Amino acid sequence: MSDTQGARPPGISHFAFRISNFPKMPSLANYLIVSGLIFSIGLSGVLLRRNILIIFMGLELMLNAANLSLVAFSRFNLGQDGSLRYNAQVLVFFIITVAAAEVAVGLAIIVALYRARQTTHVEDLDNLKF
Amino acid sequence: MPLALFWIFSALTLAFGLGVVFLRSPVSSAMSLVAAFVGLAALFVTLDAFFIGVVQVLVYAGAVMVLFLFIIMLLDLRADRRRPVKLAAWAGGGMVVGGFISVLSQVVSSLPALQQTKPALADPFVNDVAQVGFSLFRDFNLPFQVIGVLLLVATIGVVVLSRREIK
Amino acid sequence: MSAVPWIILFTPLAAAAVILFVGRHSKPLSAGLAIGSAALGCALSWWLFAQPDPAVPIKFYWMDFGEALQVPIGLAVDRLSKMMLVVVTSVATLVFTYSIGYMKSEEGYWRYFAGLALFLFSMLGIVLADNFVMMFIFWELVGLSSYILIGHYFKKSSAADAAKQAFLVNRVGDFGFLLGILFLWAATGTLVFAELAGKVGDFAQNPIYLTVACVLLFCGTVGKSAQMPLHVWLPNSMEGPTPVSSLLHAATMVAAGVYMLARIFPILEAAPHAMDVIAWIGGITCFAAALMATQQNDIKRILAYSTISQLGYMVLGIASAPMADVSMFHLFTHACFKCLLFLCAGSVIVGMHHEQDIWKMGALKNKMPFTFLAMVAGSLALAGCPLTSGYFSKDLIIAWAVVSHPFLGWLAVATAGITAFYTFRLLFVVFLGKPRDEHAKHACESPPVMLIPLACLAIPSLIAGFPTIEKIFFHVAEPDQVPALLHPALLLLFVGGVALAARLYWNASSDPVCIPFFARRLYIDDGYAWAVKNIQDGGALVLSWADRWVVDLFVVQVPSKLAWACGFVLRFLQIGNIQAYAFFFGAGVVGLLYLLIFR
Numbered sequence: 001m002s003d004t005q006g007a008r009p010p011g012i013s014h015f016a017f018r019i020s021n022f023p024k025m026p027s028l029a030n031y032l033i034v035s036g037l038i039f040s041i042g043l044s045g046v047l048l049r050r051n052i053l054i055i056f057m058g059l060e061l062m063l064n065a066a067n068l069s070l071v072a073f074s075r076f077n078l079g080q081d082g083s084l085r086y087n088a089q090v091l092v093f094f095i096i097t098v099a100a101a102e103v104a105v106g107l108a109i110i111v112a113l114y115r116a117r118q119t120t121h122v123e124d125l126d127n128l129k130f
Numbered sequence: 131m132p133l134a135l136f137w138i139f140s141a142l143t144l145a146f147g148l149g150v151v152f153l154r155s156p157v158s159s160a161m162s163l164v165a166a167f168v169g170l171a172a173l174f175v176t177l178d179a180f181f182i183g184v185v186q187v188l189v190y191a192g193a194v195m196v197l198f199l200f201i202i203m204l205l206d207l208r209a210d211r212r213r214p215v216k217l218a219a220w221a222g223g224g225m226v227v228g229g230f231i232s233v234l235s236q237v238v239s240s241l242p243a244l245q246q247t248k249p250a251l252a253d254p255f256v257n258d259v260a261q262v263g264f265s266l267f268r269d270f271n272l273p274f275q276v277i278g279v280l281l282l283v284a285t286i287g288v289v290v291l292s293r294r295e296i297k
Numbered sequence: 298m299s300a301v302p303w304i305i306l307f308t309p310l311a312a313a314a315v316i317l318f319v320g321r322h323s324k325p326l327s328a329g330l331a332i333g334s335a336a337l338g339c340a341l342s343w344w345l346f347a348q349p350d351p352a353v354p355i356k357f358y359w360m361d362f363g364e365a366l367q368v369p370i371g372l373a374v375d376r377l378s379k380m381m382l383v384v385v386t387s388v389a390t391l392v393f394t395y396s397i398g399y400m401k402s403e404e405g406y407w408r409y410f411a412g413l414a415l416f417l418f419s420m421l422g423i424v425l426a427d428n429f430v431m432m433f434i435f436w437e438l439v440g441l442s443s444y445i446l447i448g449h450y451f452k453k454s455s456a457a458d459a460a461k462q463a464f465l466v467n468r469v470g471d472f473g474f475l476l477g478i479l480f481l482w483a484a485t486g487t488l489v490f491a492e493l494a495g496k497v498g499d500f501a502q503n504p505i506y507l508t509v510a511c512v513l514l515f516c517g518t519v520g521k522s523a524q525m526p527l528h529v530w531l532p533n534s535m536e537g538p539t540p541v542s543s544l545l546h547a548a549t550m551v552a553a554g555v556y557m558l559a560r561i562f563p564i565l566e567a568a569p570h571a572m573d574v575i576a577w578i579g580g581i582t583c584f585a586a587a588l589m590a591t592q593q594n595d596i597k598r599i600l601a602y603s604t605i606s607q608l609g610y611m612v613l614g615i616a617s618a619p620m621a622d623v624s625m626f627h628l629f630t631h632a633c634f635k636c637l638l639f640l641c642a643g644s645v646i647v648g649m650h651h652e653q654d655i656w657k658m659g660a661l662k663n664k665m666p667f668t669f670l671a672m673v674a675g676s677l678a679l680a681g682c683p684l685t686s687g688y689f690s691k692d693l694i695i696a697w698a699v700v701s702h703p704f705l706g707w708l709a710v711a712t713a714g715i716t717a718f719y720t721f722r723l724l725f726v727v728f729l730g731k732p733r734d735e736h737a738k739h740a741c742e743s744p745p746v747m748l749i750p751l752a753c754l755a756i757p758s759l760i761a762g763f764p765t766i767e768k769i770f771f772h773v774a775e776p777d778q779v780p781a782l783l784h785p786a787l788l789l790l791f792v793g794g795v796a797l798a799a800r801l802y803w804n805a806s807s808d809p810v811c812i813p814f815f816a817r818r819l820y821i822d823d824g825y826a827w828a829v830k831n832i833q834d835g836g837a838l839v840l841s842w843a844d845r846w847v848v849d850l851f852v853v854q855v856p857s858k859l860a861w862a863c864g865f866v867l868r869f870l871q872i873g874n875i876q877a878y879a880f881f882f883g884a885g886v887v888g889l890l891y892l893l894i895f896r
Contacts, residue, residue: 025247026136029238031177034140036234038170040227041147046879047223049151053202055875057150057163060194064170067186075177078249084178084256086265092182093262094270096189097277101284103194107201108291114205115294122875129873219876226883233890 031072039065052110052120056103063099067092136176143169156207160198167191178251181259302372305341305382306421308334313414320407327407331414332393338421339386346379360430368488373427380625380770381424381556384632385549389417391750392544392636398747399540399643409449409538416442416545423553428489429478432557436474436517439550440467446545447537459533466530470520477513480506481564494563504568511571514561515578522554522608525582529822531605535597539646542597543639547604548632555611555628559621566619573702576616580698580705583609585819587715591722592816594808595653596642599723600635603679606712607631613709614694617701622771627690629770630761634678634687637754641672644747645727648740656807657734658727664740669728671751676724678758680717681791689762692787693773699783700776713787717794725802733806 038061045058074088114120146169149162167190174183238244266274312334320327356371372378393413400406419442422435440463448460482488484506485496500507518524523531534546545551558565558575565572583606590602611631614624646653648665662669678687691713699706732738742748760766767773801809817823872878 025132026176027245027247029244030136030140031173032238032244033235034144034173036231036238037144038147038166040231041144041151043230043883044223044227045151047226047876047883048220050876051156051207053156053198053205053207054150054159057159057198060163060190061147061150061166064167064186064190067182068170068173071174071177071179071182074179075248076246078251082249082251083253084251084258084261086258086261087269089179089182089258089262090265090270092179093185093266094273094277096182096185098280100189100194101281103197104288105284105291107197108288111201111204112291120205120207125875126873128871130868130871219880222880222884223876226880226887229887229891230883233887233894237894 028072028076032069035065035069035072038062038068050122052113052122055122056106056110060099060103063095067095070095132176136173139169139172139176142166143173156202157199160195160202163198164191164195167195177248178256179258180256181262301341301345302374302425305338305345305386306372306418306425308337309414309417309421313411313418316407316411316414320411324406327410328393328397331410331417332390332397334414335386335390335393335417338382338417339390342379342382342386345374346383350375356427364486366482366488368430369428370431371427371489372425373490374425377556377559377621377625378424380629382421383770384629385417385420385424388548388632388636388754389413389420389544391753392540392548392640395640395643395747395750396538396540398744399647400538403538405449409446409541412442412445412449413541413544416446416550420549420553424556427491429481429493430488432560433471433475433478436471436521436553436557439553440464440471440521443467443534443545443550446541447534449537449541453536455533456536459530459536463530463534466527467520470516470518470527473513473516474520477510477516480510480513484510490560493561497564497567500567504570507564508568508570511561511565511568512574515558515571515575518554518558518612519578520554521557522551522612523582523605524554524578524609524612525585526821528582528586528605529825532598532601532818535595535601539597539639539643542601543636543643546601547635547639551604551608552611552628552632555608555615555624558612558615559625562615562621565615572616576613576698576702576705579609579612579614579616580702580708581609582606583613584708584712584715587712587719588815589818590719591715592808592810592812594655596645596655596658596723596727597639597653599655599719600638600642603638603716603719604635606716607635607679610691610694610709610712613698613702613705617694617706618697618773618776620773622773623693623697626767626771626773627694630678630686630690630758633754633761634675634685634758637671637675637751637758638679640747640751640754641668641675644668644743644751645672645740647743647747649734649736652734652736655723655726658737659730659733660728661732661737661740662728664737665728665742667742667748668751671748671755672724672728674755674758676720680720680794681713681787683788683791684762685759686757686762689764689767692784693775695787696779696783697776699780700778710783710786710790714790714794717791718798721795721798722802725798726805730802730804731806 042058042061042065045061046055049055049058070088070092074085074092077085079085110120113125117124119125143166146162146166150159150166153159153162167186171183171186171191174180174186309331312330316327316330320330356369358367359370360366360368393410396409396413400409403409416439419435419438423432423439426432426435444460444464447463448457450456451460478488481493485493485499487493487496497507520527531546531551535542537545565575586602586605586609590599590606593599593602607627611624611627614627615621618624645658645661645665645668648661648668649658652658674685678685681688681691695706695709695713697706698709814820
């Protein structure tokens with residue numbers, strides 16, 4: 001009985017009700033949605049920007065989105081005895097390493113391309129057009 | 131409290147991600163990306179993946195983005211001139227992204243197993259640096275060595291690719 | 298005792314093998330080996346002839362598929378084969394000896410003797426075979442030997458073509474032969490002659506089957522013994538050396554067809570309609586070939602057509618008489634006198650320095666007297682002069698033919714007259730009259746090594762017909778109701794033929810009679826050439842149309858043009874814009890995800 005527990009303004013009890021029913025912790029679905037959104041932002045960067053470097057940054061965003069979802073799964077799928085299993089985190093470690101190497105090589109290519117074409121605008125690179 | 135932190139850092143990451151895509155100047159995009167990476171590192175920490183979070187900041191934000199900025203300054207890129215917006219490109223890109231998001235949301239909302247919250251740990255003391263190290267050196271030793279070779283190859287590749295032609 | 302037939306059979310093969318390897322270094326060795334094997338065979342054959350029939354010789358199964366098919370390799374040594382052995386080996390020995398002289402200055406000496414030895418082996422195989430498969434194998438081997446020997450002068454295109462024609466035409470006949478063998482095997486399950494003879498009674502319910510099988514078997518004879526319409530190869534086979542012509546294409550190989558018919562005589566007896574077919578073909582061959590012989594101008598070709606005609610007689614004899622020996626008797630005498638005639642012709646050719654046109658010869662009687670005498674003996678026998686061997690054997694056949702197939706019989710009677718005519722035409726033109734050419738003026742007699750075989754053959758040509766001698770080899774009987782006119786008519790025709798030939802050709806310098814129809818061999822050769830050419834051209838036309846419009850269009854052009862068109866269309870996907878590629882990539886991934894997750 002809410003009346004016997006003291007006077008509260010009706011709006012606050014509504015609000016308190018909603019707050020008490022709010023989940024206190026983020027669920028796996030939340031993390032995955034966030035990861036998906038980051039991936040989509042990266043994808044749109046790849047598709048919409050016409051500067052090669054920005055496209056490259058979009059690629060990095062996509063990789064990181066994948067890392068996030070891997071770590072989320074690692075935390076939410078515990079082992080038999082309730083302990084964390086680190087396989088996904090090791091994979092994330094490898095992904096970060098490989099991404100770093102890829103960035104280095106990709107930027108070297110872009111530099112060489114810039115030296116050859118004097119442009120980083122993607123639409124000017126159409127040598128493979130029929 | 132954990133939920134609030136999650137939302138704050140997610141919003142941060144997403145906002146700066148949008149900034150990467152929609153800001154004009156390349157330097158601005160790069161800085162936005164740095165902030166996005168830091169936000170992601172925070173999200174990793176909320177997931178009790180401390181080692182990964184630190185590695186993210188060290189490698190990505192610290193090394194990769196520095197490299198990006200070096201290149202931007204080397205190539206002396208300015209802000210893009212305004213080129214006419216191609217409607218077909220934007221429509222196509224929008225369609226793909228929209229399709230992806232819709233598929234993802236449908237999948238996530240349809241699986242009840244994904245609605246669980248963080249399960250409690252048997253041992254709340256998480257020594258993940260040691261555990262990741264054990265896992266890396268015991269179970270994944272071969273990929274670890276291969277990664278080393280890969281880095282060597284990448285280094286050589288970068289040196290070769292950025293040589294000026296000897297006239 | 299039972300190994301003797303095997304020795305007779307395989308000695309010539311061994312000789313051929315040795316000659317093949319070492320013969321090219323030594324001419325006398327090649328000749329000696331060949332003649333030695335033939336002489337050994339001859340001696341053993343005569344000895345074997347005197348023995349009673351031996352017990353079952355060594356026999357083993359070459360192909361044994363259980364109940365379905367068992368093909369033995371065995372030798373049949375009975376009266377028929379012993380007589381044939383004697384004939385084949387004796388004639389072979391004489392011809393081999395003669396060849397030493399004939400081939401003295403020719404090329405390919407060792408090749409020739411190796412071929413002859415191989416032929417002898419093959420012929421003996423046919424004679425001694427006791428089942429159809431073995432006979433067929435040796436049948437083909439004989440054809441092969443004939444091909445090798447006809448094409449001895451292979452550098453001459455006419456000889457090479459003649460060899461090819463002989464082989465191919467024989468093949469046509471052999472196809473029918475093989476079908477006949479298969480028919481009989483399918484019906485009875487056995488291929489051995491003795492067993493087949495016993496099973497003939499099984500065919501009483503299905504006479505048509507047996508008739509067809511017999512006619513198909515006869516096809517082999519039509520090919521090998523040069524009956525019409527497959528006779529065209531025999532005159533062309535005269536391109537080979539003359540001893541080859543005499544041995545193969547007069548005495549032995551062409552007689553193999555008749556021998557085969559004699560072997561399966563019990564089976565043929567049970568199919569009277571097949572016998573009719575055989576009789577008609579034999580009769581028509583006999584008559585038509587004689588007509589063609591009257592107008593030929595090459596000494597060997599006249600004898601070749603004469604051979605075809607006499608083979609027609611033999612085939613007619615198989616079909617008319619109730620015993621095979623009637624025909625075999627004529628085969629025997631024919632081997633003697635035809636071989637003799639060919640060898641004489643060879644002697645003449647050698648004396649004339651390889652000129653073969655009779656209108657370039659003449660008055661050789663004085664230059665080559667011995668050859669002349671031998672030729673006279675042979676001609677008398679061929680024409681059927683009374684008391685010669687040819688008279689006895691040919692008239693016996695004619696008598697039986699008149700009794701059983703009257704029309705054909707009287708046709709054969711007429712042929713006898715024509716035979717006398719062309720035989721003496723040959724004799725008069727070549728040996729009498731005046732020399733018509735330089736070579737004829739300077740001809741000289743052949744060396745003794747060639748003349749002795751002539752003498753050896755002349756004697757049996759003249760006397761082998763006498764009943765005392767004939768009884769040793771054959772069991773023949775005269776028919777009962779012979780028309781009384783027959784023998785006088787034959788005698789009259791003989792005299793008339795000789796007289797007509799004398800009238801026209803005694804002193805002729807060129808042929809007074811000209812009948813293109815006969816000279817062109819009834820246009821049969823031309824007909825074959827036309828048919829083959831047109832069928833071939835027609836077939837080639839159809840195939841070329843099919844190649845161009847079917848194969849080339851559907852198999853070559855369409856796929857290639859299709860690939861080109863696809864490439865041309867797909868080319869436009871290469872836009873060169875990175876982001877367009879990324880768009881396709883992304884759209885594809887999203888689509889795939891959608892399909893995988895929601896479908």
